[in-house]
Amino acid sequence: MTMKTLALAAIAATAIAGAASATTLGDTVNSTYHFPTHTSFYNGGPTFTVAPGVLGTQFVDGNPIIESYSSSGGSETYTFTFNTVSFTCCVAFNGIVLTDLTGANFGAITSVSGVPFGNAVSTGGGLEVSWAGQSFSSGDTVSVTLGTAVPEPAEWALMILGFAAIGGLARRDRKVAVAA
Numbered sequence: 001m002t003m004k005t006l007a008l009a010a011i012a013a014t015a016i017a018g019a020a021s022a023t024t025l026g027d028t029v030n031s032t033y034h035f036p037t038h039t040s041f042y043n044g045g046p047t048f049t050v051a052p053g054v055l056g057t058q059f060v061d062g063n064p065i066i067e068s069y070s071s072s073g074g075s076e077t078y079t080f081t082f083n084t085v086s087f088t089c090c091v092a093f094n095g096i097v098l099t100d101l102t103g104a105n106f107g108a109i110t111s112v113s114g115v116p117f118g119n120a121v122s123t124g125g126g127l128e129v130s131w132a133g134q135s136f137s138s139g140d141t142v143s144v145t146l147g148t149a150v151p152e153p154a155e156w157a158l159m160i161l162g163f164a165a166i167g168g169l170a171r172r173d174r175k176v177a178v179a180a
Contacts, residue, residue, distance in 0.1 A: 023071075023076060023104075024050045024076060024100055024104060024106060024146075025050050025069075025071060025076070026049065026050060026051070027049070027050050027100050027101070027102040027104050028047060028048070028049055028050075028100075028101040028102050029047070029048060029049075029050055029055075029098050029099065029100050029101065030045070030046075030047045030098070030099045030101055031045035031046055031047070031048070031055075031056060031058055031067060031096055031097075031098055032044055032045055032096070032097050032099070033058055033060050033095070033096055033097075034093055034094075034095065034096075034097050035091060035093065035094045035095075036091035036093060036094065037092050037093045038092075038093040038095075038097065038128050040093070042060070043059075045058040045059075045067075045096070046058065046067070047101070048067075050069055051069065052069060052070055052071065053068060053069065053070075054066060054067070054068045055067045055068055055069050058080075058096060063082075063083075063084035064083045064084065065080050065082055065083070065084070065096070066080070066081040067079070067080055067096070068081070074147065075110065075145050075146065075147050076107065076145070076146045077143055077144065077145045077146075078098065078129075078143070078144050079142070079143045079144075080096060080129065080142045080143075081139070081140075082136045082137070082138060082139065082140045082141070083138055083139070084136075084138055088134070088135040088136075089131055089132050089133060089134060090132070090133060091132055092132060093128075093130045093132055094130060094131055094132045095119070095128065095129045095130035095131050095132070096128075096129050097127070097128050097129075098126060098127040098128075098129075099125060099126045100125045100126070103125060105122075105124045105125055106122045106123075106125070106127045106146055107122065107146035107147050108146065108147055109121075109122050109144060109145070109146055109147075110145050110146065110147040111143075111144075112142075112143070112144050112145070113141075113142070113143045114131075114134075114140065114141055115129070115130070115131050115134055115142050119131065119132065119134075120144045122146060127146075129142060129144055
């Protein structure tokens with residue numbers, strides 16, 4: 001394999017990896033309600049294919065929470081609309097856990113409205129949104145916007161090692177050519 005071929009393969013792989021983004025559009029996602037902790041299952045909810053618009057309705061003690069999705073400019077937004085009487089929650093976790101059943105990851109959280117930023121957590125294949133300690137009235141919303149995931153340090157290290165290997169091969173090819 002020539003150096004040109006290796007360099008073109010490395011550039012193509014980098015371009016493909018850079019173009020990939022974490023998105024749940026088209027994925028099958030399950031919605032469950034958890035209370036009083038994020039690991040305490042309270043009741044099941046809808047399983048849906050992610051597409052723009054209303055995804056489903058989660059019923060908690062007979063009170064509906066409408067779940068919807070939108071995307072724009074590489075970002076995804078999940079919105080939860082309360083169509084219930086006023087309530088205030090006071091436990092460690094009271095909210096929805098979305099799980100991507102296709103194995104894809106939710107992106108990094110870029111913004112949150114309706115609850116403090118720390119009340120929404122992207123856990124790879126899951127998105128946990130808690131409204132613990134918050135007060136809501138009918139029509140209030142909680143929105144979580146996700147963006148492209150930032151590469152992990154291990155991914156950066158692997159990429160640097162790959163470039164170093166290509167550089168080492170290029171240097172070795174030059175020495176062999178000079179010696180001949």
